[in-house]
Amino acid sequence: MRVLLLTPLALLVACSGEKAPAPASSTEPAVAAAILPEPPAQTPVTAREVHEKNELYEFDYSYPASAGAVPGLKALLDQELEAARSKLKAEASEGQKAAKEAGFPYHPYTHSAEWKVVTDLPAWLSLSTLVGDYSGGAHPNYGFATVLWDRIAGKRRAPVDLFASKAALAGAIRTAFCRELDRQRARKRAGSGTGNIAEFSECIDPTDQTVILGSSNGKAFDRIGILVSPYAAGPYVEGDYEVTVPVTQKVLDVVRPEFKAAFVAG
Incomplete structure (x- = not known):
């Protein structure tokens, strides 16, 4: 049961700008070029x-x-x-x-x-x-x-722990979540013969599903994803649902004070 990759060490070679020394005479012993010790090998971090x-x-x-x-x-x-x-x-x-x-x-x-x-x-x-x-x-x-x-x-x-409560987060995103869920339901059910299934026609509590936090700017969370498993919002044949809603002012209002800096309106 969604990254910091170690970057190779860059070797910087600086030119002093001074004139190169005259070559040794043939009577002098040959001098091997200086060999700098290699940096310690880093253990690669791999998946x-x-x-x-x-x-x-x-x-x-x-x-x-x-x-x-x-x-x-x-x-x-x-x-x-x-x-x-x-x-x-x-x-x-x-x-x-x-x-x-x-x-x-x-x-x-x-x-x-x-x-x-x-x-x-x-x-x-x-x-x-x-x-x-x-x-x-x-x-x-x-x-x-x-x-x-x-x-x-x-x-x-847990993503929901960054908010005042599950209920507070659900209240802040419910309207946008339910609208998008119904849009996806209608698209999946069009021509499928399933029609409006009474058992799966009502909206569900988004915070009862898997909540993930995302970002479009790489700086702060401005997206909230809701991953809905089969049977939660529709029959198995419909598969899962993935709903993404933006972080709005309503969402910012229910973020716990110590985590305010991690969010921005999207």
């Missing part, structure tokens, strides 16, 4: 990518180099990786055993998470991922997850 596939399960997990460059965040993602892999192994073993006892064919379980950068700001790193799982059902299931890393505090924060 981590794990792929395992066997008769029991298939596991994929990756995160970008920018996340690996932050020790605390790297440790957190590595811990989540191991936890997800251990859980998959345990559940797949149980599923394989149950299938064998019942005389059913066993299909390998799967788990995947590919973390990508949403926004990389001087004080914040925002990541998101689509998490996919299959455990023998009629079809795979998937949802979303996010990591908002506070570089200054050196800790993970």
Whole structure:
């Protein structure tokens, strides 16, 4: 379960402007050119990518180099990786055993998470991922997850925690969110035969979904994304919804005082 890349060290060679010394005479021993010691090698910070596939399960997990460059965040993602892999192994073993006892064919379980950068700001790193799982059902299931890393505090924060409350944030973005959600619903349902589904016709609370923070200027958050999993706003066949709304004055009014500097109206 959305980057700082280490840049190579530049070697600057300055010319003194002085006249070069006369070449040594043939009777003098040859002098080898001075060899400057090379700078210490830097350990490259690369993305981590794990792929395992066997008769029991298939596991994929990756995160970008920018996340690996932050020790605390790297440790957190590595811990989540191991936890997800251990859980998959345990559940797949149980599923394989149950299938064998019942005389059913066993299909390998799967788990995947590919973390990508949403926004990389001087004080914040925002990541998101689509998490996919299959455990023998009629079809795979998937949802979303996010990591908002506070570089200054050196800790993970939930995006909604930067606001006065979930209710306050929901109230500030609800109108724009519901309007865009309905627009996307109408587009997906046009000609699909699903029409207006009573169960999925009402708007939903955006803060009950995965909230991510984004930026269009690379300096501060000016966009709020809402990642809506299948079944939350429509039937499975409609898939997920991704709604983006701008940071407005109403949103700025409900940002907690200590985080005001991280936001700007978009």
